[in-house]
Amino acid sequence: MSDGSATSSTLIAGLEGDQLLEIHDALVRARAAEERLEILFKQGHVGGGVYRSLGQEAGSVGSAYALRRRDDGTGDIIAQTIRETGAVFLMGGRPLDYFRQYLARGASPTGGREANVHWCDWDRGLVGPVSPLGTMVEIMAGITLSFRLKGEDRVGLVYYGDGASSTGAWHEGLNFAAVQKCPMVLMVEANGWAFSTPTARQTRVQSFTEKGPGYGIPAVSVDGTDVLAVYEATREAVESARNGGGVHLIEMRYYRRKGHAQHDPQDYVDPAELLEWEARDPIRRFRARLVEEGVATEEELDGRAREIHDRVAEAAEVAVEEPLPDPSAALDDVYTDAGAPLPWTRRSNPDPRNT
Amino acid sequence: MSDGSATSSTLIAGLEGDQLLEIHDALVRARAAEERLEILFKQGHVGGGVYRSLGQEAGSVGSAYALRRRDDGTGDIIAQTIRETGAVFLMGGRPLDYFRQYLARGASPTGGREANVHWCDWDRGLVGPVSPLGTMVEIMAGITLSFRLKGEDRVGLVYYGDGASSTGAWHEGLNFAAVQKCPMVLMVEANGWAFSTPTARQTRVQSFTEKGPGYGIPAVSVDGTDVLAVYEATREAVESARNGGGVHLIEMRYYRRKGHAQHDPQDYVDPAELLEWEARDPIRRFRARLVEEGVATEEELDGRAREIHDRVAEAAEVAVEEPLPDPSAALDDVYTDAGAPLPWTRRSNPDPRNT
Amino acid sequence: MAESTVDAMTRPDHVTKTRRGEPVTLLEAISEALFEEMERDETVFMMGEDIGVYGGAFKVTRDFQSYFGADRVIDTPIAEAGFTGAAAGACHMGLRPVVEIQFMDFISPAYDVITNYIATSLYRGSGPMPLVIRGPVGGGNRGGPFHSQNVEMAFFHTPGLKIVYPSNPKDAKGLMKASIRDDNPVIFEEHKGLYRAPQLREVLPDEDYVVPLGKARTEREGSDITIVTYGMMVHRSREAAELMEAEDGVSVEIIDLRTLLPLDEEAIAESVRKTGRVLIVHEDTRTGGIAGEIGMRINEQAFEWLDAPPLRVTAIDAPVPYAGPLEDYFLPQVEDIVAGLRYLAAY
């Protein structure tokens, strides 16, 4: 189904056909990787939690596509959440590393020490996020403060869910960044839920744009299922931030169509709502759009999708075959100048004395 | 100097002459006590920091006067800051206890364990605040949540400065209270400074009312040097909160006319600004008003003021004469069922063994 | 309280197993304790993330909200500091809140309000804090650095707090009841690896019992070496003790602390005076771990009786890694305890 806003946006977005196809591929890749991950999980390959961004892929891809993406450490930087598979890949994160992370492989970017998209790649502009919600706003405030102090025209994009907005870290980081006029854009993933908690029990605001004025920053809301709308809104905010406009907030409105994680049966969710949002599936929408606009035929898109699914499946295979890390690697990298000491009980002949 | 808003407000405020004089006395008492305290400090009687609310007395007195003040634990409750001497006295806190606290007397409400207005009196509705800024919003959120849960029509008033608004605790407490529709009113003491930091380096908002919408709560700004304006604004918010209207925010605009504490020479402040605000002195304003309206003559007010200064001086005298606490009281009240153990080195014949 | 509606007819099955003489897991024992306390005392109420409709990330409060109402089982925003501080405020008003931290790792944002406000309230003259802060802790579940932590040492140094860490269903139920009835703030740690461990399932006394705080328990009598431990490590220690008995003929006594703060110094000293050898075992990391305080108490109370140095087996000094091989290497294993015991036996 096509709507005016979207039509106009292609034109405004001013993207070439191959760029539109790049976006299409990014959307498909994110979903393909997550679906493959679910299979690996059901096969028992994943120890930790498995997260989906079903229905949120457009927000992830559209926003990251508006960034200056580099692989030499000179581009923009994102702080991804578990819902940002699409953005992680667009920035240059590889599906192979994505699977390695989830499968805790020794060759994963964190050597198996951390899970899921919690990995860092400064060359490609990926921060290594931590679980405590809100923290990454503080970290990104400092990263973007550094851009300003060093006179670099780079921008930082920090993603967080609606639930994270209740944390003190979110507030302290955002206010600090706003006062310091840091080139930072906060993407609010307004997907209606924080685990089982509906947004209405998280905050009294109807839209997270209402929080902008309290920090003296511009805030806009965008349809998170419309990849081009997200792209345009982000591009504007990013350009403004890049040119000294300080902090911006963008609310992406969409819906978390799967449970919080695999183990969550979602029994607290009204099935009607799920159907409603399924009808607004971002990938189906964008596909139809591309065909409509004559950018590609159904067949071409099917072909690309098949290709992507195959590559993703291959990456998964490779990761599955790889070994887990060497146990004693647990001792390394606690300090730059020292690891954790070997437990005395594991010496060839145990003795607590350092002799 | 008299202005329309004030005139109209007396009428609207609908306060009797003796109530107006009660307010007058409360203003004078707060300032008298602080001035006396400064003298004691210079005489070397005070170990800890000494804080003034010069120029902020109207905000303190006007807001507390709008509360249901009781001495049997059934009234409204405030969480005072070091700038709320006036409110503390209005709620029923005694100047004698005020001096005892600052002078660390054994008979002080905290037995000398805590300083200044950091004391608790549940009968009169005083919370015992702690220094880490923002915390008391969380505490008051829970106190007022309890009012709602227990079906009591009581209200909690929590005071905090402009600087405290930058803390995560302030945000988490306020958002929690807003979502839970707690009968809480947050009084923002917008006095232009946080220690040496001007409000502009604390936040980008021009007025703290801009933060209201971000929590889905009503917010108003009031001239903090106009005691009746503060009284009316607070009365409205309190009545709304009492009747299920949830959380309210009131910004009191005024100026911190003294340094952060005694030791602060205020050399970072533009003297012109100080003069400007001295011209708007809340007590002088209100006195003029009372005379103008024929509530009392200059002589009557002078008489009352002298009387109050004498009482305050007496209280200070009493406190000065009182003893410091017994040292070993440091061991008590760590747990309801146990104190700290006596150090083994202080036993009649020292021995680490419990024998 | 105002809207709590207790309808005895609809008590959820999973909190009435003991009444029906059925065995319970550690998780069910805690659920029963919480449920029974809420029935017994209407000033008890709960706050936490996803504890209501969802029943908590680990389902400890499943069906509580429908039974006690949304005013006694409150789903909070993601604000550990906010709702823990609010719980403190509720204590002042005569309520007895129990807050759940979804994973205890996330108690850290509340560190300020817990250590500076809650722990000092009584001392500052603001009154008692009948508050329980509870939640899942511990490793071995491939949770990674932020879903595996033990939090005792973040709070062990703060006077005014109590810390409880049960190792079995019977203690867990009695300790939780004692914690809720205690007028001091209690941090209650529940090990994820013990929550549903089938081998721990046991039939509990069908009565309103409490296990007093501050009292350790002798998990196993022995004469040669004392192990002082708690939580998950009680079970690894038992394995090691049995192996030592069988293979080395060494008799190991195991003290299960149950309450970490206040520490049951007497129980520890008494056992050490008997055995003269002691191994302290904890799952938490080494440097700054509770073994230090325990060793110091032993130095102070039982030095003359020591035939060997008080030693310790702990996790390594690192964050908790995600990958299985790394996490298993990170955690203290039965073999480590055995090695420690053998060293002490031979000393």
Place this chain on the structure above:
Amino acid sequence: MAESTVDAMTRPDHVTKTRRGEPVTLLEAISEALFEEMERDETVFMMGEDIGVYGGAFKVTRDFQSYFGADRVIDTPIAEAGFTGAAAGACHMGLRPVVEIQFMDFISPAYDVITNYIATSLYRGSGPMPLVIRGPVGGGNRGGPFHSQNVEMAFFHTPGLKIVYPSNPKDAKGLMKASIRDDNPVIFEEHKGLYRAPQLREVLPDEDYVVPLGKARTEREGSDITIVTYGMMVHRSREAAELMEAEDGVSVEIIDLRTLLPLDEEAIAESVRKTGRVLIVHEDTRTGGIAGEIGMRINEQAFEWLDAPPLRVTAIDAPVPYAGPLEDYFLPQVEDIVAGLRYLAAY
């Protein structure tokens, strides 16, 4: 960095005393270290509350902002978590931030970001954290419960952090430089009671020296009893040691740890092997204090050499009270140390 303007002509007097051969206080020594490091390395910058225009609550950074510019000496909002987290972000971008916590008591809101993000960054593969978090600590100034705390034990248990606590100007300057140049996050504690203590004033070497982290210092040689201590207690211990020498003819060695984490286990063990008796003295409260870890390290490394139990003298297990008599009673006094030494001497 962009706007920092260094004008050698206008160096403030109070940070050039050493160049002029004048003695400095501990506070001035720290100011000099900070100033010289900012001149030496333009990636070093500062954030904190009131450190710019005002020069900090204790004036440690007086005139720094006018000298280095507002971009290298940044006045922050009241947001310890916010600006400490921001400092971590700056580390990722190649900067070396030094953040001031106005009173270290207020580091608690940053507990989460320090323990979960900053301390784990390297381990998680996010890179080093060349960050210094510094500020005033300690009691004796009638500051009450929230302006008197020692914060080492809030962080001592967190692998990945380093903790420094100087006792004199010379060490303070060298340790601060080492901390700023260290690629790991350092918590740097500055005792308010030592800041301006006139008797500590000393002339420092007029050279760019550092005192390596992790290395203790022998404050005083002795043969009968070892005292392991740091910070303010180094000086109380010296008083006690001199009294013991004079009155009891007991020779006391004093080890000043200087760095608490990593702990200089070797220096401690070496001294204890020599004296066979040890008293651990810290200003911080008792239960869960660092004495426990030190005692445990001694058990592990030097048990055979012990002629008496390792014992400790500490503050009492309570919040820091405001009133003079209470605070003095709360804190460990010279008499306590003497009593402890006498007990050990007679053991």
